[in-house]
Amino acid sequence: MSVGEVVETVKYVVREGLRGGRAYYGLLLGLLVMAVYGVYVWVGVQHAPIFLRSEQGGLVLTGMSDSVPWGLYISFFVFWVGVAAAGIMFALGAYVFNHPGFRKIAVLGEVQAVAALIVVLLLIIADMGRPLRAMVLMPLLPNFPRSMLGWDFVVITGYLVINLVGYLYTVGRYREDRSLSARFLVPFVIVAAPIAIGIHTVTAFISQALTARPYWNTALLAPRYVATAFASGPALLLLVLLLAERSVKGFRVDWDVYRKTIFVTTGALIVGLYFTFSEVQELLWYTTEPFKKAQLEVLLLGRAAAWLSLLFWLWIALGVAAVILALIPSVRSTRGGVAFIALLTVIAVIGEKTLTIVLPSYIPDSLGQIRPYTPTPVEIVVTIGIHAIGFLIYAILAKPAIRAIMTHYKGASH
């Protein structure tokens, strides 16, 4: 693609992304209001000492403390990295296994990855005490091979760029009713697939090699992250596809896409549940490191933070429910059934991979002291605002993509 074509595609994306009916504008406006309020609370309240040189405010307004230095932001960071990573599943189905149904909608996997990665980066920035310094220093990678955060920065920004390129290329070709060229797709998949797994692996590597945090100190962490990512990411995309089919006239998704994706998410859920089972056995059956056991007891039995253990049991209950429902043919063969299974899967993985994967390693803390953590309204508002930005970008990028798909596929079933 030439520069001119890229510019034209960007113009097309902006034009189509901002065009729509009253309901669409209502959605955008609602998200915008939440986003603006979230950014306001971040700039003007939580980070007021940095941006406004105020004597008031600061991260002291969050629930975090020296005992629990990472909280809500990093928890959802982990979740959305998983969602971003799983976007690659659709590219694999489309371009490696050459499934026509997946080929049609693969670009939406890239949309989801871009939106999720923007949420990821914003959550990190919101959590960072000195974001301006970080923006200057992080790209220089001063401690690159040693600090896992440097690796994370590289793979996440790299994966964001790759997905943006894939998105612009696909939309640019489809909107002119041209098919994708293998000369683009082969290198794209070869580069994107390992980095997709890489972003979530590195995210786990940030925490799993720390002797200070016994709860994370297991080689099962990275596989577990990747396993449940392949449940939550595709399940979220299924919900988006179902929504798109309902709201965009003439847009149809091949039924086989739903069927195959449910197979993948169910398989991933089973693996994830199995990993949880294995970890619980390691810690609780005989004797093990007392710290690790104490941290797991906080998670399982709700010592110090009952809601944390509620989230954990939500993961088990909804995860098992989603697997059972997906095994029943009459449920998984209807659109409503697929939607329900996908919804259960997403909520189950939020239960597994947000606060439950971050907080227990801080409760009890490294000196054995229990200092419970509860997110404060400031944190919650900023987190919601960031998610609103993410969904805004999702909507604005998905709309032109669907339009371009329909141009290329002429609205036929595929």
Next chain:
Amino acid sequence: MSGSRRVDEKRRNLLKAGVFAAGISFIGVSRSTLMSMLKPVSLSEVLGVPPRRETEETLARKAEWKEERIKEWCSRKVEEICREYGEGSEECAEARRRCEAVKVKATPARQGVAFAMALDVNKCIGCRRCAYACVMENNVARNNGIEWIKVLEAPREGEAIDFLHAKLDYTDAPKEDMVYVPVACMHCENPPCVMACPVRATWREPDGIVVVDYERCIGCRYCMTACPYGARHFNWGVPEPSVLELNPNMHILGNVPRQVHVVEKCTWCIHRTRDGGIPACVEVCPVGARVFGDLNDPESPIRRVLEEYGAFVLKPEAGTRPRFFYFFGPARTPAAKEGGGEK
């Protein structure tokens, strides 16, 4: 047409392969030539130990700059205090005296020094005077609730001697059946925090002190997550040091007043020890439980106690190799009761 293009392409691929093979053989054949062209880099420099180290000049310049800024800030505060208490008041004079005395040093590490500290668990009475002196000495902001030294109280006997049963919030000490374990930065030889920091804002100095560059810290708190001793503390709110209690003897990598959203930690009173002094906690300890010195100096007190009593470290399984040792001295304070079984 298409036939000739295919031939062309084949030829081009053949040429490409040839060039590629030549490149490989060049590397294979004239490796020594290549080596002389490329500058050798020690692997440890790329992967391992030497962190970002300020040169002495840049650090000294930074200290000067910081001193100016601190003086600006504190003379503003002095005016406020003098207005509040009156020009002739004791507070006004005190604040002015402290503010004028502010000196930010950048004393570099002395060659061949390896600092270490040891603590006699038998002697410690858990009075927490060290924690208090540390706050005063190091200009720790009083409003952020930070204490570099935490004192754990744990049962002396039984199965419950571990962190999980230790208490930080005890209110009276010493108790007969309790043991007191002060914990602060261990100045590890293999510090996980230095490894974790994505921007090299923290590093280990040649004399073994692990320091933080407050001007460089991005506040990501990864080092706090990586530290097995809970030794790192974050300025969650805007620190408000009091000029009336300001310690004017400062070091740029130590007790200069901190900013909001940066990490801080014990520096073994770098502003004292680099000039030959001892840390404030050692000086203040009423029972003399703490020993500080240079491991490389055979005459130093630290060498004596380590050789005489043997050393223990906290969490050896963490693989951090602490330079903060614990030992069991000859006598227990307070003395155990008659026939208490204490040797």
